[in-house]
Amino acid sequence: MKTLSRICAITLLSFAASGCVFIDGKYVDHNDWRDDQRDNRAMISKLEIGASRDGVVDSLGTPADSEAFTHDGEEVRVLFYRTQRKHSDGETTRDETTPLVFKNDQLIGWGESVYSDYRF
Template sequence: MNAKVIRLILAGVALYATFVFIVIAFYPDKPENMDWQDREEYNRVQITKLKLGSTREEVLALLGSPDITEAKKQGNTAIQVMFFRTQHVRADGLTTQDECTPLLFENDKLIAWGEGAYLSYQQS
């Protein structure tokens, strides 16, 4: 091969690498744009990073919109549970509570997550 062909190949590879870097750096993947398998994995990973006391806005910024949500007011306390899809159960095209991890908020502060959180919500 002559030197001109090798230079063209190297220039093409460099341009491709630059394009990939720019796309990854400036266009982060949003949970809303993921297919359901990627979203489940993303949600599982992000839920492990949660801290009790996080605000509802912080959680929504991290996980995106919930798949299912429920809320009620008890006296002066606003209680909300948000369900984020984390495991596949049935191939029916629907997201159900048994395919989700519940996150429990009291007055917009995260107080619990997991199956116990939803049971606590139901009993209160």
């Protein structure tokens, strides 16, 4: 009986130390968010000005957030992709993202300075 208890304890400790969890029966790797951020930064660094919004979304996937507005009578859309972690709360806030700015569905730039130029 002691041996069975030890085996159970070792098994539980192994799962706890491995950094993985099961949520609703689905395996979730805690490193996923790190991989996503790294991948997003790598993909953003390869973007070219003038790329289509659809093409960018095809490459990067669904953004963490987005917004749309008009600036000087032209449609501006901003897609926010998570690229850094600042808060350990499980939520993605805008200060953890990089904004990609599109005018008339063409990429005109990315980063806070470009976003600020068009939003404010």
